[in-house]
Amino acid sequence: xxxxxxxxxxxxxxxxxxxxxxxxxxxxxxxxxxxxxxxxxxxxxxxxxxxxxxxxxxxxxxxxxxxxxxxxxxxxxxxxxxxxxxxxxxxxxxxxxxxxxxxxxxxxxxxxxxxxxxxxxxxxxxxxxxxxxxxx
Amino acid sequence: xxxxxxxxxxxxxxxxxxxxxxxxxxxxxxxxxxxxxxxxxxxxxxxxxxxxxxxxxxxxxxxxxxxxxxxxxxxxxxxxxxxxxxxxxxxxxxxxxxxxxxxxxxxxxxxxxxxxxxxxxxxxxxxxxxxxxxxxxxxxxxxxxxxxxxxxxxxxxxxxxxxxxxxxxxxxxxxxxxxxxxxxxxxxxxxxxxxxxxxxxxxxxxxxxxxxxxxxxxxxxxxxxxxxxxxxxxxxxxxxxxxxxxxxxxxxxxxxxxxxxxxxxxxxxxxxxxxxxxxxxxxxxxxxxxxxxxxxxxxxxxxxxxxxxxxxxxxxxxxxxxxxxxxxxxxxxxxxxxxxxxxxxxxxxxxxxxxxxxxxxxxxxxxxxxxxxxxxxxxxxxxxxxxxxxxxxxxxxxxxxxxxxxxx
Ligand SMILES: Cc1ncc(COP(=O)(O)O)c(C=O)c1O
Numbered sequence: 001x002x003x004x005x006x007x008x009x010x011x012x013x014x015x016x017x018x019x020x021x022x023x024x025x026x027x028x029x030x031x032x033x034x035x036x037x038x039x040x041x042x043x044x045x046x047x048x049x050x051x052x053x054x055x056x057x058x059x060x061x062x063x064x065x066x067x068x069x070x071x072x073x074x075x076x077x078x079x080x081x082x083x084x085x086x087x088x089x090x091x092x093x094x095x096x097x098x099x100x101x102x103x104x105x106x107x108x109x110x111x112x113x114x115x116x117x118x119x120x121x122x123x124x125x126x127x128x129x130x131x132x133x134x135x136x
Numbered sequence: 137x138x139x140x141x142x143x144x145x146x147x148x149x150x151x152x153x154x155x156x157x158x159x160x161x162x163x164x165x166x167x168x169x170x171x172x173x174x175x176x177x178x179x180x181x182x183x184x185x186x187x188x189x190x191x192x193x194x195x196x197x198x199x200x201x202x203x204x205x206x207x208x209x210x211x212x213x214x215x216x217x218x219x220x221x222x223x224x225x226x227x228x229x230x231x232x233x234x235x236x237x238x239x240x241x242x243x244x245x246x247x248x249x250x251x252x253x254x255x256x257x258x259x260x261x262x263x264x265x266x267x268x269x270x271x272x273x274x275x276x277x278x279x280x281x282x283x284x285x286x287x288x289x290x291x292x293x294x295x296x297x298x299x300x301x302x303x304x305x306x307x308x309x310x311x312x313x314x315x316x317x318x319x320x321x322x323x324x325x326x327x328x329x330x331x332x333x334x335x336x337x338x339x340x341x342x343x344x345x346x347x348x349x350x351x352x353x354x355x356x357x358x359x360x361x362x363x364x365x366x367x368x369x370x371x372x373x374x375x376x377x378x379x380x381x382x383x384x385x386x387x388x389x390x391x392x393x394x395x396x397x398x399x400x401x402x403x404x405x406x407x408x409x410x411x412x413x414x415x416x417x418x419x420x421x422x423x424x425x426x427x428x429x430x431x432x433x434x435x436x437x438x439x440x441x442x443x444x445x446x447x448x449x450x451x452x453x454x455x456x457x458x459x460x461x462x463x464x465x466x467x468x469x470x471x472x473x474x475x476x477x478x479x480x481x482x483x484x485x486x487x488x489x490x491x492x493x494x495x496x497x498x499x500x501x502x503x504x505x506x507x508x509x510x511x512x513x514x515x516x517x518x519x520x521x522x523x524x525x526x527x528x529x530x531x532x533x534x535x536x537x538x539x540x541x542x543x544x
Contacts, residue, residue: 020154020491021542028484028542052483052499052514073513074481075543076488 003095006087007103014107027079034082037071048123053077055124059131065090066132070124080109080121088128096132101125137433143523145170145426156493159528159535164309164337164472164519165497166359172422177364180415188414189388189405202418207404213424214354214371215345221377223404224417227368228336229259231355232303234370234407235332236263238380239301246272249298253278253286253315254509255308258502260334264303278304280509284311284461288319295327301352302331306338310503310515311461312472314338321350330376336360341470343431346371363423364416370407377403384409430522440522443529444471447518450533451475456540460510471520474501480543482516488539494532 001009017023041058048055053074060067068089070081087103088096104121143149148168151158160168180202186195188203203224211219225231244250250264254277261275268275276294279287286304295302302324306317317333324331330352335344339356346354353376358367372380382389382400389409391399400406430436451459451473458476463469477485486498497517500507507514518532 021488024488024491025542053481054513074483076484 003087003091003099010083010087011103011106024076027076027083029079030082031072031075031078034071034078034085035069037069041069042071048127055081057124057127061093061135065092066096066135068128081124083107083109084124084128093132093135097129097136101129137429137436139436139439139523139525142430142436143525145172146523147171149523153493153495154491159494159524159531161518161520161524161528161532162495162497163521163524164312164360164517166365167340167362167521168523169364170362170422170426172426173362173364173419176422177415177419180418185415187411199414203412203414206418206420209421209424210369210371213344213428214339214369215347216371217347218374220403221371221374223370223372223377223407224412225355225368225370225407226366226413227357227359228257228334228355229263229357229368231353231368231370232260232332232334233263234383235353235355235372235380236267236303238383238407239330239376240267240271240273242380244271244273244300247298248273248300249276249296250274250300251276251278251291251294251302251304253280253304253308255280255284255286255311255503255506256303256305257309257334257336258504259336260303260305260332261505273300274298277505280311283464284308284313285464285467286313286315288316288323291320291323292327295324295329299327299329302329303334304331305334305336306344307341307470307472308461308503308506309337309472310474310501310506310517312337312470312474312519313461313463314341314468314470317351318349325350337470337472340427343428352376358416358420358423361423361427364413364419366413367416367420369420374403377407382406382409386410436522439526440471440520443520443524443526444469446526447471447473447520447529447533456544460515471524472517473519474515474517476512476515477540477544480540482514484543485516485536485539488542489532489535492535492538494535496532 017026037056038058042056046056046058048057053072055070055072055077057070068085070085072078072081146168184195184199184202186199188200207219207222210222216222225234244267250268250273252261252264264275278291278294281287304315304320307314321331332353333351335354335356340361352373354371356369359365387410389401389406391401451457456478460474482498486496489496499514501517
């Protein structure tokens, strides 16, 4: 599935939920099912600042594609991480670096999360982007 | 007054968020404003906008009167001995910074000691740390017990010959327990140590008498007691204020300015450099008037006690909830509840509650040392004002349980 198709998928999935609580239920479910995170990578240098909750992000480059794993101590954040990883993991650095990440706005996550949360999200996206840019 | 009559004075309380009635339980951070406050603010902004303490024209005189009448009102509110002991600032934080800087300049030397408690707001820690860095002084910390109760008994041991000042909150913004400030002041004064009381939460919950407390400094913010933001008070005993150098220079804080040396205005003018927040400061008057009315209203106070009991017993009876700041028999608790839910992150809880219309605080609440003391990364806090109803308290508890069900 191309990056565009995948994003469209997520947007459609999300638009099924009208109620915010249902969206959260969905994110909580995603968060609970997120792949487990490598304990060795739960370090200060993998920690993303700017969230009320803590977020750890790890990545590897394999056959020219970036793969991300991440974790958070808060479950809704974990759900959002799961969305992001689902979309961007396995893409080439070029694809990620060229993307405008606007699909986050299109599913209404950025506006509707609390300002501090939005900042955390923004820092996570910035980090994913930086990683991609250094590997283009 | 009924709680509904009180609520009717606060338009924001009728608001909705996400299509649900707003249940505003973040009052310890800032309270909503009554009509009397923003009506005065509007009137003054429109019709009494002239710089104070300078010009002779009519508008300037009116604006100055509004500002100086407020000083008298604050004197009454705190029961201070003299109006000169009331300095206007932008808030609690500025008041504490002013004392830390000016008292520090006058009285703190290398090797001296300052005492704060572990449960202080960052605003009552960092200014003292900065002073200690500047003067190579030492910051000592008074601990609390597991329940959150201040260990006043250890204060005597902590005080030494080198202790220059003790800075302590009347009520912590996390624990919501009323500290025995009068006793603390007595202990400190026995050792000739002055005391600054951070009253940001304290004066909101019961009348304050600074002469009875005998504290040397008392500080609070207007926005936590219904007034405009950017308004704050520093009460200081005259003997201290007079012995302290100015904080900032410029404006009307001077007596004479010459290049060979400037002399300063008498207190409190010495500490009010530059153009003051002169249209906002007067909003303290209607705010304090309403607060007094509420505090003296038996019906409202009994109602608030019932809200307090309802929430306290519900939180305490749920084994998944860890409440911080638990009153035993002698401690008085205000309706401010900080807690953690086993297995659920405070931020998740706050996000879900928000979508149900309930505004609570989550995170470290500007008290990181206290979070470390309890070994948590953050907490959830619901803080009630006298305008919050029993129905709101019950809705909050139901919403909390629903959020817990979603997360656990
Ligand atoms: C106990 C306490 N001290 C100080 C402050 C700081 O007040 P302000 O931000 O109004 O300066 C607060 C506000 O949260 C507080 O609750």
